[in-house]
Amino acid sequence: MQSRGEEVLKTAAITKIYPDGTQALRGVDFDLARGEVHGLLGENGAGKTTLSKILSGILRPTSGDVFVNGKKAEVRHPKEALKLGVGMVHQHFTLVRNFTAFENILLGTDVNPKGAGASKARQEILALSKDVGLGVELDAKVEDLALGAQQRVELLKMLYRKVQILILDEPTSSLTAPETVDLFKAVRRLKEEGKSAIFITHKLNEVLEICDRITVLRHGEVSGRIEAANADTKTLARMMVGRDVVFDLVKEPSHAGDPILEVSDLVVRGNRGEDAVKGVSFAVRRGEIFGIAGVEGNGQTELEEALSGVRRPSRGKIKLGGLEISSLSNNEIRKHSVGLIPEDRRQMGLILDMSVAENSILGREWERRFRGQGIALAWAKVKDHASRLIRSFEILVKGPDSPAKSMSGGNQQKVVVSRELTDDPDFVLAAQPTRGLDVAASDYIRRLLLKTRDSGKGVLVISADLDEVLQLSDVIGVMYEGKLLEVGPTEKMTRHKVGMLMGGVKE
Amino acid sequence: MKASIPTGTSGLLSSVAESAFAAGVGFLASGILLAVLGKDPIKAFYYLFEGSFGSANNFTITLAYAAPLILTALTFAVGVRAGLFNIGAEGTLYVGATAAVAAGLIHLPFGIGLLFVLIAAGAAGAAWSIPAYLLKSYRGVNEVISTIMMNNIALFAMQFVVLNYLLDPARSDKSASIPVDSRFPTLLPPNLTVAIFFSALVCFGVYYYLWQTPGGYELRAVGLNPEAAKFSGISPRRPMLYAFLLGGITAGLAGAVEVAGTFTPFAIYTGLSNLVNFGFNGIGVALIGRNHPMAIVLAGIFLGALQAGASSVQIAGISFEIVEVIEGMIVFAIAAPQLYRMFRRRLK
Known part of the structure; x- marks a missing residue:
């Protein structure tokens, strides 16, 4: 010494x-x-x-x-x-x-x-x-x-x-x-x-x-x-x-099918004009959870935003079910059966000053099922819808009229997740799905993502929580400085190996 | 569970308490000012009340002031709901009034004439609001700047139009008057016309749009959190366009209400002197009404009362300028909490 x-x-x-x-x-x-x-x-x-x-x-x-x-x-x-x-x-x-x-x-x-x-x-x-x-x-x-x-x-x-x-x-x-x-x-x-x-x-x-x-x-x-x-x-x-795994998830073996999302050579610029995502390629298959691990700030946010259509990639292709979507905007992408769970739920996922009912139809307000005769929204139908979500996703809230800002983080996230999953999308993107949530809420949301995968949908999880990625994923990629350092099946990606890759060390 | 619908009124009760307190502060402060100036505040407030609510006739004067203010307040309120700071009601009102007078040049039967005047004023107001939308949406120009510019353009352009195309052949100080068949019908001569009810009806329409239709929902969503709205597939441009258009229509209609629904001159004075400040005062009304269309009806009547009472306060030997200062202090006191909240949200 x-x-x-x-x-x-x-x-x-x-x-x-x-x-x-x-x-x-x-x-x-x-x-x-x-x-x-x-x-x-x-x-x-x-x-x-x-x-x-x-x-x-x-x-x-x-x-x-x-x-x-x-x-x-x-x-x-x-x-x-x-x-x-x-x-x-x-x-x-x-x-x-x-x-x-x-x-x-x-x-x-x-x-x-x-x-x-x-x-x-x-x-x-x-x-x-x-x-x-x-x-x-x-x-x-x-x-x-x-x-x-x-x-x-x-x-x-x-x-x-x-x-x-x-x-x-x-x-x-x-x-x-x-x-x-x-x-x-x-x-x-x-x-x-x-x-x-x-x-x-x-x-x-x-x-x-x-x-x-x-x-x-x-x-x-x-x-x-x-x-x-x-x-x-x-x-x-x-x-x-560390080593501690807080809880176990029962996970059926995956039955992966065709690719639902294919990303090739994707380059995305960050807010300061730098290349935040530097040529990333991967594919998410139906019936599989693809997990992207990595410390935040290594391009995950930009990748998420490019896949969601709120940030335009400067190079590369994104294919959703065979359809090229890299130049589509968010509202166009949303027509193709996707569920998008943003990493920043308070800023991107919810309108905190609106009620749970109002939040439950965000982006879906023109759909016939929420309308009465003529142009008006049928609030009774919207509330029924919100109440159904509250029941089936075990959202803890007084009722559909409660403002979203009055809820705990976990229940806020459940509102977002319920909205995004309820229409059975073919592809689900979940960015930092349990960040800041307590154990019970995290567990619940992870189970939902597994259920989605078991019903044959493709799920992409981007998370800085290593335990989460290891537990959920069938395939893991590690993002470091804008690149996917390594991609492999979970059996081959040990905790130790992923931890090293997150720190930028390739063995 | 009670099947209530979102009306934007939650927390309105505490707002009423807050406003009442703020009004008290405003009256107290202006009372002190009057005392310092050696005037009797009690007497001043008595005349203020007397002039606005003291008799049926005085109350109709209050309502006549309120009618256009309610509409220009909607312009600002709809903007705020969409996350915009649209202060273009002033100029848009000039444009609407000018269009109304121009439409009045065509003599049409009772009812149809008024309808034509209203459509002309609303359409002109909507058209006048489009440049600010285009600049904001495609060039990122702040709407505060562009609407101020548009106000100035409107001031001089409309003076020009009145002087050159709409002048009363018999008098050089005002435009041609709107023919009787194209005016808002008078209910209680001379001051009470249908205009105040029309303004309230427009308020209800705006309320209905904002809280009961998908388009209004999108407008509010974009105003509260543009990022979340965009991420959920709402394109921010359309709600913004509608907010500008709706603001333009209401300000344009305010112009029509002023020239076709307010006792004399049913025309525009060449310096626009019977139009000025209705747009800007509407901002105060919107703030007092917490940007909610139905509360704006009451807030408009409140400010209308201050203006109607102002002339009788002068009887108490208080000069008009002092009365304006007092008005300003009271409006500011009531609007301050809402202003604070709006700016806090914008700065966050």
């Missing part, structure tokens, strides 16, 4: 419960030494981001203490964190796009980029940038800079504020390989200067390459801490995904 510098940051028994009752952190102890890069590894929802937000003053812990340089610190605001020398580089940059890099770095300081002190500040920034090897065109507008350069601006912004402790949240997620190399070089140089960094990631190789120590979070708890020198990808993957 190598010797470590003195402790600059420490947390004691940090617990965070969000107002909606989600427990994101359960008594997390964490510490950071001077000149150390400490990796924070974990799946989605493990609590990495929550912890970093607490350290940088964006969130306050429900209980527990933060110590900076040995002193107890009440960090109520990012500005106070900065005063203590703690600064965060966010995963999604917080720069003003139509300001220059220089203006962005000075934003929030006393220095006016056009006034006195500006040239001195410029000298300081250039010196800093040279020190760490982070070259940036200071007078270029941020919107004209590549993502890697934008990140360098963020970093310089923190360094200019004399930050001693850097929190890097998924810093490589939008970088190219050479940019990643440059970033790592810079981090090493900062280390030599005695600065410390917390490196948040889900990428196993990177964490081994750049970190001195690694802490693994799982379900809001520290599931392991190890010196990087003693760690390898296998140990880390095991710590990250």
Whole structure:
């Protein structure tokens, strides 16, 4: 064990419960030494981001203490964190796009980029940038800079504020390989200067390459801490995904038939214009569940949106039952017997300010069965329909008139799922179908998906929950950085193997 | 279980309580202002009430003010329901009034004449609303900007049309008057015409469309959550078009109500002076009515009462400008909670 510098940051028994009752952190102890890069590894929802937000003053812990340089610190605001020398580089940059890099770095300081002190500040920034090897065109507008350069601006912004402790949240997620190399070089140089960094990631190789120590979070708890020198990808993957299977599902052997969905060489752009899905090909057959595992943010959302017709692919083909649908819009795709369960149920699946009954006909409001004579909607029929769904999908709600926002997450999801499954679609896309749900609701929805598969329909499950993918799928593909790293039958895709693939490691 | 239907009225009772409280705050604040200015607030409020509800005749003046306000409020309310901030009622009302006067140039028998005037005004209003829709839908232009521009264009274009094509041959200060057979029938001379009932009927029609038809359902769905609506297969353009058209029709009809249903001049003054501000005041009415068509009827009568009472407050020795300030304070106090909620949703 190598010797470590003195402790600059420490947390004691940090617990965070969000107002909606989600427990994101359960008594997390964490510490950071001077000149150390400490990796924070974990799946989605493990609590990495929550912890970093607490350290940088964006969130306050429900209980527990933060110590900076040995002193107890009440960090109520990012500005106070900065005063203590703690600064965060966010995963999604917080720069003003139509300001220059220089203006962005000075934003929030006393220095006016056009006034006195500006040239001195410029000298300081250039010196800093040279020190760490982070070259940036200071007078270029941020919107004209590549993502890697934008990140360098963020970093310089923190360094200019004399930050001693850097929190890097998924810093490589939008970088190219050479940019990643440059970033790592810079981090090493900062280390030599005695600065410390917390490196948040889900990428196993990177964490081994750049970190001195690694802490693994799982379900809001520290599931392991190890010196990087003693760690390898296998140990880390095991710590990250754990072993416990909470419950069992009875699963009949599958009787897969013809392909219902065929995707070939699909490329989809993300919101920032980058290729988020980079040439993905696979097929989902009738009577089979195809599971796509992977840490969120590896192109799954864009894939889901392309398959649903709300985002147009820039290349490749999507065939549904033999019909090319890649240029069709959502309402056209919906004419072809599909059930689409979006990953963001509150934003995409439901209209929270409407009642359960109103939500139960969303997108189906013109159908004859919900109409009376003439143009009017027959609310009595709509309510009967909603009441039937409430009964047959065991939705816990006072009645069809209750607003959707008054329900629990699990019951909200049941409303979405019931609407999408009730017309017996030939193909079902379920994105993150149980995210944030309690065990009972998750179990119920998984059983429904299995039932759908057993009735001969094709089901595509996209989920960041490894247990879920392993339990449900007949075939598993792992998505990493926009690509399907490997596709194989579930028997061949062990938990260990999928965990490694999720971290980008191919054996 | 009671087979109730969604009417958008849930929580309306607490809104009434909220509005009553806000109105109290508004009256209190304006009372303080009056006291500071050395005027007697009790006397002022007495005249305000007297002028609007004090006699049958005064109440009909209130209703005459309310009729166009109710319709321009619908323009704004339908927009909000579709997620739009349509403030184009002002200009669209000018266009509707001008079309109504133009249609009145053709003398038609009783009833048919009015129908023709209404169709002309509604159609002109609908047409006037289309540019904002096209700009929003195909070029992403914010409807606030485009409807403000359209308001200005309407102001000068309609003055031009009135001066050059519709002028009364006998008088140079107003357009030709709408012939008696093309006006809203008078029920209680001089001020009470069928117009107020027509406005209420349009409110019911809009309510019916929004809550009892698939198209109205789509409009509300897009307004509440455009992403979910789109993901469920509702194309956002059609509801948006209908919201603009419906807003244009109601504002156009407001113009017709003002020139064919309000006692004198049954025409347009050349500076549009008998038309101005009905569109903008409609926004206040919509906010007071929480953007619900049926509540807007009451809210319209409330603001109509403030306007009708304004002239008699002047009898109490309070200048017209002060009366306007007081009106503004009361409307603002009542509208503030709704404004806050709308902006909070937009900013989220």
